[in-house]
Structure formats: structure tokens, C-alpha cells
Amino acid sequence: MKSPIGHLIGGELVSCAHARLQDVYNPATGEVLGHVELAARSTVEAAIAAAQAAFPAWSGILPAKRARLLGRFMALLEARADEICALITLEHGKVLDDARGELHRGIENVEFATYMPELLKGEHSKNVGPKIDSWSEFQPLGVVAGITPFNFPAMVPLWMYPAAIACGNTFVLKPSERDPSAALYIAQLALEAGIPSGVLNVVNGDKEAVDTLLTDKRVQAVSFVGSTPIAEYIYATASAHGKRVQALGGAKNHAVVMPDADLENAVNALMGAAYGSCGERCMAISVAVAVGNEVGDALVERLGAALAKLKVGPGTVRGAEMGPLISKPHFEKVRGYVDAGVAEGAKLAVDGRGLNVPGHEGGYFLGGTLFDHVTPEMSIYRDEIFGPVLCVVRAHSLEEAMALIDAHEYGNGTCIFTRDGEAARYFTDNIRVGMVGVNVPLPVPVSYHSFGGWKRSLFGDLSAYGPDAVRFYTRRKTVSQRWPAGGVRETAQFAFPA
Structure with a gap:
């Protein structure tokens, strides 16, 4: 029997002794294809630690260099499309043409992430006051996480981490344990493209893994796509632990x-x-x-x-x-x-x-x-x-x-x-x-617009991918700067500045 599907942590494939295992099926036959490890809390914490360790160097890399690495990643996704789609169909069951469509829409989101230097420019105003300039910057959050569903094992993760890491964050992905192979294979392609170890980590697991991501203080934000009851739980739990959350739920x-x-x-x-x-x-x-x-x-x-x-x-x-x-x-x-x-x-x-x-x-x-x-x-x-x-x-x-x-x-x-x-x-x-x-039955926005419903289909203020992804995965910092003229002595001002 082949080895269980493990995790990608700090650039290495990791398998844990005595891990809980779950069967992975071929839904077209009902046969067991293999097994996936369900990460314990310690395994998820190791992934978070790897992401935290990688953050200072990754966030300091020029945005243009991060974008070029994502461009290489996109080229690898296109070159390995047949292998990826075969994994999707094998474990999920969707027809190959549908798998190709899913992957194509995911690749479009990687392409959008390569535009990130343009979207991170911020704003600048000169002389907002006497010799005072003001500008805003968009700074990364730190370690962020994504929890993704079985129905789009390639596309939905690509909604999340390309934009997140393009903004300078590091990422921990928890894909569906029902069809984990495509997400893990794609993450290995990111490493092959040159994205440094620890920037993107993958942990397979169930509720124990999810709850670790929701409660660990090192995780700054959580993205989720799934059913409404789980989305509501994700939103309430992660928010209670001080995290920024976008949780996309169900639909009718x-x-x-x-x-x-x-x-x-x-x-x-x-x-x-x-x-x-x-x-x-x-x-x-x-x-x-x-x-x-x-x-x-x-x-x-x-x-x-x-x-x-x-x-x-x-x-x-x-x-x-x-x-x-x-x-x-x-x-x-x-x-x-x-x-x-x-x-x-x-x-x-x-x-x-x-x-x-x-x-x-x-x-x-x-x-x-x-x-x-x-x-x-x-x-x-x-x-x-x-x-x-x-x-x-x-x-x-x-x-x-x-x-x-x-x-x-x-x-x-x-x-x-x-x-x-x-x-x-x-x-x-x-x-x-x-x-x-x-006259468009599936009005799914393209990558440079954002995806999100209303009412109980979305918990949180920001939608997935597109412009909202930049807002979700960064914090705005506004700087006001003044250099007084040499030798000028100023008196204290007690009125609110106008």
C-alpha cells in the first residue's frame, strides 16, 4: 500500500508517525485510492511556525520579485495542467473538461496576483498642511490561513494564497481531506517555481486542524469557503480570537x-x-x-x-x-x-x-x-x-x-x-x-472582480479574490510627515490641528 498523503511544511513533505488516517475514494468506483493523514494540533502549529519564520524575509522582498515568482508558478500550472486535472477527476469525480475549466479559472487568479505591485502602490498627497505630506501604505498582515472545500480542490485555494503571498504574507492552507492530492501537488509546483520554503504550507486534516488555525494567535486572518453552518462557525470562532475573517457559505x-x-x-x-x-x-x-x-x-x-x-x-x-x-x-x-x-x-x-x-x-x-x-x-x-x-x-x-x-x-x-x-x-x-x-446562468466574476454573496452566503465585510483580496490581506498605514525649517522654534499648539 502506498504511503499516506501527508503535509507540506517549511518546504518539505512531512509524514507523522501514528497519525490518524482517513480513506480517500475514487467516487466513480467507490474504491479506496489511499489514505490522507489528519494533522494533529502539533503538526498545524509546526506549519504556522514555518510560515511565521518565513514572513520577515518574504515580506521584505520587492513586490515585483514576488510577482515574477508567481509568474513562474503560473507557467508551471499551465505546463502541468493535465496532471493536475487528472488528480481532480480521480478524487472528486468531475469530468475532465470541468476540471480544466476549474484550473483555468484558478490560473486567472494567479495572473491577477502578478499585478500586485500596481495594486500595492498606496496613495500620496503633498502639502495636506503647511509643509506636511501624507501618504498611505498597504502592509502585509503576517501569517494567514485558508480552509477550502472539496468541490474545487484547485481553484478555491488559488483564489486565496496567490493574492495573499503577493501582498507579502505567508500562508497555511487546509484543503479538503476528501480530495487532497491536487492542492498538495500544486503547492509543490509553487516551490518548484522558486517561492521560498515556509511561504506556502499545506496541512491536511479535519476539525482539529481547523480549530488550531482559528485559535492560534500567530494566524492573523482566515479565509474559508464551504457550507453556511461551518462558515458561521469559522467567522464566530476566528473573530472571537481577534482575526480578520472572510467566510463564504452556502447558496440556493x-x-x-x-x-x-x-x-x-x-x-x-x-x-x-x-x-x-x-x-x-x-x-x-x-x-x-x-x-x-x-x-x-x-x-x-x-x-x-x-x-x-x-x-x-x-x-x-x-x-x-x-x-x-x-x-x-x-x-x-x-x-x-x-x-x-x-x-x-x-x-x-x-x-x-x-x-x-x-x-x-x-x-x-x-x-x-x-x-x-x-x-x-x-x-x-x-x-x-x-x-x-x-x-x-x-x-x-x-x-x-x-x-x-x-x-x-x-x-x-x-x-x-x-x-x-x-x-x-x-x-x-x-x-x-x-x-x-x-442570460448568464453562472455569473462568477472574473479574477479582477471579486466573488461574494449577500445575506447568509457571506460572513465578513470583504469578498474573495480580485480587489477585495488586496484589502483583506493587507493593513492600511497612513503616514503624515513634516520637516520644520532649520532654526525655526515653534510654540505648543493646544487646539486640534486644522
């Missing part, structure tokens, strides 16, 4: 389909947005709000026909459009929601239960599922299912559709399908959601 993303929408395009968009990556995306569309029964009937009919053609299979098989769910417990959870939807009275238009993928009977495959006549009190409407389940809700007007969206506790993403500019403008201006698309 609605797509409004207007009577004038191009229905064929809307259906194609919804298929990808609802069933891509088996619905395991925080920006997945899980509710389609049909404005008018005529639109609802036509939408369900066309979605049903499209689902009959959906190609479900292992992510490595050419032509597969949707792979398995991440794990057996998650498979059972999602299937339980389908059972609950039926029991609560929703119409099961397409049933994905019982799907058989020949040769992969042990895999965690659930077919694309479609519910119609879903109502807000049902659990399949309220909860984030995080699986290939799309709910169709009927509304009589755009205002009613928007009221449904605004009433939900989550406010991550939403979109509208329409040909009416006035309706689109009204929707984008007034909907209470953080990321909005018009």
Missing part, C-alpha cells in the same frame, strides 16, 4: 425564466448550470422560477427531454457530461432529498435515482433529477442540496419571482433569462443577491 441560486426568454438557450444554460459538476457548485442553479404556467410547462418539457440525453459516467470517459457525487454519505444525503421532495408533494418530473453506470456499480452516481410545482415550504426548496437536483417553481410575475428570491436566507447568485432590457435592468437593480447574471 434561482434562475428566473421570463415569458419572452429564448427558451432553447435558457434550457441549455440551465442544464449546464444545474447539472454541471453534479450540482456540487456554490454557484449552481438549483431553482428555476418560471414566470407564467405556459413558460413553466414548456420549460419542464424541454428540460425533461434534455435530461434524457444527459451523458452520465466516470469523469475520465470521453463525452461524459456529469460524473458521480463526491462520497457515499453525500450520495445518500442527496438521494434522501429526492425522497423528501416526493413525500412533500412536489411533482418528480425526472427521477435520477436508480441510475446504473455499467462497470461502475459501486460509484456514487445519481442521475439528473427534476422537480416541478415546488413550493417554498419544501425542504428541497429551502436547503442547499448540492447535487444534480433542479426545482421548478411557478410565479405569476417578475415581482413575485423576485420576492421569492429575496425571502430566501441565501443570497449568493441569481440570473434572469429575458429579451426585455427594462425587466433585466429592474432585476439587476433591485434583487438582493451578490452576483447577478442576465
Whole structure:
């Protein structure tokens, strides 16, 4: 049996004797691929210490040199893309094309981080008072940490540490223990690119590792992406220990389909947005709000026909459009929601239960599922299912559709399908959601904008990556300077300076 997946601490792969181990599965077969070590507190503390030791030298390096090293890192990511995507698909299950898209979006964030010298310039004002100049600087925080989810094992870590280290911080990453290999391999590429030992550290683990990062006084800030209950815990715990926190939580993303929408395009968009990556995306569309029964009937009919053609299979098989769910417990959870939807009275238009993928009977495959006549009190409407389940809700007007969206506790993403500019403008201006698309089903911002929802989809004041990353990973220091003329003696001034 091959050695367990360990940690990257101070530039070295570290394995701990007598460590707790967790199985890592191939979700397409249900077979155990290997094991990952779950770090004890002492292991996480060693990673924090390595990051702390590396901080003085790294923060003193010229920003342009840090950017050049990240440029080399980006080139290695592009050169090793096939190996990275193979690891993602093997442990997560998503199809290879989806893995490539994930990695590409992560690389875009590395590219944004190479612009950091421009973004760290600060501001300068001369003569704000008599011979007094004032300027602001953006200084790194120190050791910062990231806790990332299973659904994007490459992209979400790349949302965090490239910007953080470009700003002069050092970083400890705790990736998901369900699919840890891609994150660890990518971190080794950072070392190969010349990023010094200790600047980027990776510890695999569970709650013990997380709690160590949240409570250790050497960690100055924590970034998190995951479910809302955990995001709330991360935010409350880390904040109570004096840390800056951004914690991105769950979602229930609605797509409004207007009577004038191009229905064929809307259906194609919804298929990808609802069933891509088996619905395991925080920006997945899980509710389609049909404005008018005529639109609802036509939408369900066309979605049903499209689902009959959906190609479900292992992510490595050419032509597969949707792979398995991440794990057996998650498979059972999602299937339980389908059972609950039926029991609560929703119409099961397409049933994905019982799907058989020949040769992969042990895999965690659930077919694309479609519910119609879903109502807000049902659990399949309220909860984030995080699986290939799309709910169709009927509304009589755009205002009613928007009221449904605004009433939900989550406010991550939403979109509208329409040909009416006035309706689109009204929707984008007034909907209470953080990321909005018009005829764009997954309005995920590009790397030079920031990603973040509203309401209980984001805890903290700053969103992920983009301009907000610079604000999150630095502190502003403002300096006022005056050099009195030689020989001039000044009297004490007791009034507040004006």
C-alpha cells in the first residue's frame, strides 16, 4: 500500500508517525485510492511556525520579485495542467473538461496576483498642511490561513494564497481531506517555481486542524469557503480570537425564466448550470422560477427531454457530461432529498435515482433529477442540496419571482433569462443577491472582480479574490510627515490641528 498523503511544511513533505488516517475514494468506483493523514494540533502549529519564520524575509522582498515568482508558478500550472486535472477527476469525480475549466479559472487568479505591485502602490498627497505630506501604505498582515472545500480542490485555494503571498504574507492552507492530492501537488509546483520554503504550507486534516488555525494567535486572518453552518462557525470562532475573517457559505441560486426568454438557450444554460459538476457548485442553479404556467410547462418539457440525453459516467470517459457525487454519505444525503421532495408533494418530473453506470456499480452516481410545482415550504426548496437536483417553481410575475428570491436566507447568485432590457435592468437593480447574471446562468466574476454573496452566503465585510483580496490581506498605514525649517522654534499648539 502506498504511503499516506501527508503535509507540506517549511518546504518539505512531512509524514507523522501514528497519525490518524482517513480513506480517500475514487467516487466513480467507490474504491479506496489511499489514505490522507489528519494533522494533529502539533503538526498545524509546526506549519504556522514555518510560515511565521518565513514572513520577515518574504515580506521584505520587492513586490515585483514576488510577482515574477508567481509568474513562474503560473507557467508551471499551465505546463502541468493535465496532471493536475487528472488528480481532480480521480478524487472528486468531475469530468475532465470541468476540471480544466476549474484550473483555468484558478490560473486567472494567479495572473491577477502578478499585478500586485500596481495594486500595492498606496496613495500620496503633498502639502495636506503647511509643509506636511501624507501618504498611505498597504502592509502585509503576517501569517494567514485558508480552509477550502472539496468541490474545487484547485481553484478555491488559488483564489486565496496567490493574492495573499503577493501582498507579502505567508500562508497555511487546509484543503479538503476528501480530495487532497491536487492542492498538495500544486503547492509543490509553487516551490518548484522558486517561492521560498515556509511561504506556502499545506496541512491536511479535519476539525482539529481547523480549530488550531482559528485559535492560534500567530494566524492573523482566515479565509474559508464551504457550507453556511461551518462558515458561521469559522467567522464566530476566528473573530472571537481577534482575526480578520472572510467566510463564504452556502447558496440556493434561482434562475428566473421570463415569458419572452429564448427558451432553447435558457434550457441549455440551465442544464449546464444545474447539472454541471453534479450540482456540487456554490454557484449552481438549483431553482428555476418560471414566470407564467405556459413558460413553466414548456420549460419542464424541454428540460425533461434534455435530461434524457444527459451523458452520465466516470469523469475520465470521453463525452461524459456529469460524473458521480463526491462520497457515499453525500450520495445518500442527496438521494434522501429526492425522497423528501416526493413525500412533500412536489411533482418528480425526472427521477435520477436508480441510475446504473455499467462497470461502475459501486460509484456514487445519481442521475439528473427534476422537480416541478415546488413550493417554498419544501425542504428541497429551502436547503442547499448540492447535487444534480433542479426545482421548478411557478410565479405569476417578475415581482413575485423576485420576492421569492429575496425571502430566501441565501443570497449568493441569481440570473434572469429575458429579451426585455427594462425587466433585466429592474432585476439587476433591485434583487438582493451578490452576483447577478442576465442570460448568464453562472455569473462568477472574473479574477479582477471579486466573488461574494449577500445575506447568509457571506460572513465578513470583504469578498474573495480580485480587489477585495488586496484589502483583506493587507493593513492600511497612513503616514503624515513634516520637516520644520532649520532654526525655526515653534510654540505648543493646544487646539486640534486644522
